[in-house]
Amino acid sequence: xxxxxxxxxxxxxxxxxxxxxxxxxxxxxxxxxxxxxxxxxxxxxxxxxxxxxxxxxxxxxxxxxxxxxxxxxxxxxxxxxxxxxxxxxxxxxxxxxxxxxxxxxxxxxxxxxxxxxxxxxxxxxxxxxxxxxxxxxxxxxxxxxxxxxxxxxxxxxxxxxxxxxxxxxxxxxxxxxxxxxxxxxxxxxxxxxxxxxxxxxxxxxxxxxxxxxxxxxxxxxxxxxxxxxxxxxxxxxxxxxxxxxxxxxxxxxxxxxxxxxxxxxxxxxxxxxxxxxxxxxxxxxxxxxxxxxxxxxxxxxxxxxxxxxxxxxxxxxxxxxxxxxxxxxxxxxxxxxxxxxxxxxxxxxxxxxxxxxxxxxxxxxxxxxxxxxxxxxxxxxxxxxxxxxxxxxxxxxxxxxxxxxxxxxxxxxxxxxxxxxxxxxxxxxxxxxxxxxxxxxxxxxxxxxxxxxxxxxxxxxxxxxxxxxxxxxxxxxxxxxxxxxxxxxxxxxxxxxxxxx
Numbered sequence: 272x273x274x275x276x277x278x279x280x281x282x283x284x285x286x287x288x289x290x291x292x293x294x295x296x297x298x299x300x301x302x303x304x305x306x307x308x309x310x311x312x313x314x315x316x317x318x319x320x321x322x323x324x325x326x327x328x329x330x331x332x333x334x335x336x337x338x339x340x341x342x343x344x345x346x347x348x349x350x351x352x353x354x355x356x357x358x359x360x361x362x363x364x365x366x367x368x369x370x371x372x373x374x375x376x377x378x379x380x381x382x383x384x385x386x387x388x389x390x391x392x393x394x395x396x397x398x399x400x401x402x403x404x405x406x407x408x409x410x411x412x413x414x415x416x417x418x419x420x421x422x423x424x425x426x427x428x429x430x431x432x433x434x435x436x437x438x439x440x441x442x443x444x445x446x447x448x449x450x451x452x453x454x455x456x457x458x459x460x461x462x463x464x465x466x467x468x469x470x471x472x473x474x475x476x477x478x479x480x481x482x483x484x485x486x487x488x489x490x491x492x493x494x495x496x497x498x499x500x501x502x503x504x505x506x507x508x509x510x511x512x513x514x515x516x517x518x519x520x521x522x523x524x525x526x527x528x529x530x531x532x533x534x535x536x537x538x539x540x541x542x543x544x545x546x547x548x549x550x551x552x553x554x555x556x557x558x559x560x561x562x563x564x565x566x567x568x569x570x571x572x573x574x575x576x577x578x579x580x581x582x583x584x585x586x587x588x589x590x591x592x593x594x595x596x597x598x599x600x601x602x603x604x605x606x607x608x609x610x611x612x613x614x615x616x617x618x619x620x621x622x623x624x625x626x627x628x629x630x631x632x633x634x635x636x637x638x639x640x641x642x643x644x645x646x647x648x649x650x651x652x653x654x655x656x657x658x659x660x661x662x663x664x665x666x667x668x669x670x671x672x673x674x675x676x677x678x679x680x681x682x683x684x685x686x687x688x689x690x691x692x693x694x695x696x697x698x699x700x701x702x703x704x705x706x707x708x709x710x711x712x713x714x715x716x717x718x719x720x721x722x723x724x725x726x727x728x729x730x731x732x733x734x735x736x737x738x739x740x741x742x743x744x745x746x747x748x749x750x751x752x753x754x755x756x757x758x759x760x761x762x763x764x765x766x767x768x769x770x771x772x
Contacts, residue, residue, distance in 0.1 A: 305662045307599040309521040313579050315529040317608030319626040327547050330576040333584030339642045344632035346648045349607045351691050352618050352627040354405040357606035362388050364655030364670035367690040368767035371697045376405050380697050386669045388655045389416035395520040402526035426504045427497045491533045505582045509589035527579050532571035534578045542570050550740050556723050557622045558614025569611040601635040623707045628689045647681040648709045686710050700768040708760045712736035715756040
C-alpha cells in the first residue's frame with residue numbers, strides 16, 4: 272500500500288469491503304455522507320430580465336415553477352460585469368482585485384492558481400465544461416485539480432474548426448487563429464484562401480443543414496468556435512451525471528443567453544407587441560451606442576432567455592427522473608448580466624449598473640420541497656465557502672466570501688463588492704477601475720482614472736431598495752452615507768493594491 276493513501280483510494284476500495292470495516296482496518300475515519308454538487312452557469316444571464324425577479328415579461332416560466340422548491344436569492348451579485356473576472360470570482364471565492372483575473376481573457380495570478388473551488392472538493396470526482404473560451408482559459412489553469420476537463424468542441428456541432436482542434440490539440444489557439452484568418456469567410460465575403468475557404472464553407476454548411484430551419488436567426492455560436500445546440504449540452508450533462516456513482520463536483524458553463532441571441536423558432540417573435548415598456552433612463556457617461564434599437568435587442572435577448580429556461584427545466588426533469596436530485600446540490604447562477612439602456616448595449620462597458628452585475632442564484636437543496644426567498648445582498652464569492660461548509664469540508668482561509676443565509680445568520684453589516692479593471696496586469700496596482708459597494712439598501716458606484724472623467728473620480732449613491740432602477744443619485748442628499756461607504760471601499764482598494772505598490 273502506498274504511504275500517502277488518501278480518501279480517494281479509500282473510496283475506490285469501498286466496493287471490495289463493507290465501508291465501516293474497511294475504515295476500521297485502515298485506521299481511517301469514515302467518509303462523511305457527502306452530496307454531489309452541480310453548478311450550472313448560464314453566461315450573461317441578468318436577474319433584471321428574469322420574470323422570477325419581477326421582470327415585466329414572462330421570460331422564464333420553468334425557472335419560476337422550479338423556484339417553489341429552491342432557495343431564491345434576490346440580491347445576488349457577480350464579482351464583475353464580464354466573463355473573466357466574473358467567473359474567476361465564482362471559482363476562487365475571491366474578488367478580481369485579489370485573484371487578479373482582470374484582463375479580458377486574462378488569468379488568475381500564478382501564485383494563487385491552487386486556490387480554487389476544485390481544490391477544495393479534492394475528495395470528489397470533478398468534472399468541468401465551458402462553451403465560453405474566456406472561462407476555458409481559467410479552467411485550463413485549474414486543470415491539475417480537475418479529474419475530467421472536457422474539450423470545448425465536445426458539445427459543438429461537427430465542423431472544420433472542431434476537427435482542427437482535435438488534430439492540433441496541443442496548439443489549438445494558434446491553429447484556430449490561422450484557420451479563421453485563411454479559411455473563414457468574413458463579413459466582406461472573402462478569406463485569404465479564395466478557393467479552399469469556399470470548399471470548407473460548403474462542407475460546414477452541410478454539417479448543420481438539418482438544424483438551420485429550427486433557428487431562423489442562425490444557429491447559436493461561440494466566437495471563433497463554431498455552432499452548438501443547447502439541447503445537446505443539456506442531454507450530455509444529464510446523461511454523464513446520471514452515470515457517475517461517486518461524490519461528484521460538476522461545473523458546467525453554458526453560453527446562452529450570451530450574444531448572439533440566436534433562439535429557436537418557437538420563441539422568435541413571441542414577445543412582439545406584448546406591450547412591455549422598459550423604464551426610460553438617461554444616457555450614461557460611459558455610453559458607447561448611438562442609433563441602436565435597444566428595444567429590439569432586448570426582445571431578442573429575452574427570447575433567448577426563454578430557450579435557456581426551457582432547457583434548464585428539461586435538465587432538472589432528467590436529473591430528477593434519474594434520481595440524482597435526492598443526493599445533489601444543484602446551483603443555478605451566472606457570471607455576469609446584460610443591459611440595453613443608457614446608451615450601453617450588452618455588457619462590455621465600464622459601468623456597473625444592476626443589469627450587468629445582479630445575477631440569479633437558485634440553490635436546489637436535496638430534499639427541499641418549499642421555497643425560501645433571501646433578500647440580503649450576497650456575492651458570487653459566497654458560493655465556495657457555502658458549498659464547502661454544507662458538505663463537511665474545511666472553508667479555506669483565503670476565501671473572501673461568507674456562508675450564505677439561511678445556513679448562517681445574515682449580517683446587516685455585510686459588504687458586497689464588484690470590480691472591473693480591464694487594463695490592469697497581474698503585477699500592477701489599479702490605476703483605472705470601476706467598483707461598487709452594496710451594503711444594506713445602498714449601492715455606491717466609484718469610478719476612477721477614466722478619460723471620460725478626465726482621469727479623476729466619479730461617485731454615485733443609490734438606494735436600490737426604493738430605487739432599483741438606479742435613477743436617483745443620492746450622493747449630494749445623503750453625503751454622509753456616501754462618504755462612509757466610500758471610505759470603506761477605498762480601504763479595501765488600498766489593501767488589494769498593497770502587494771503591487
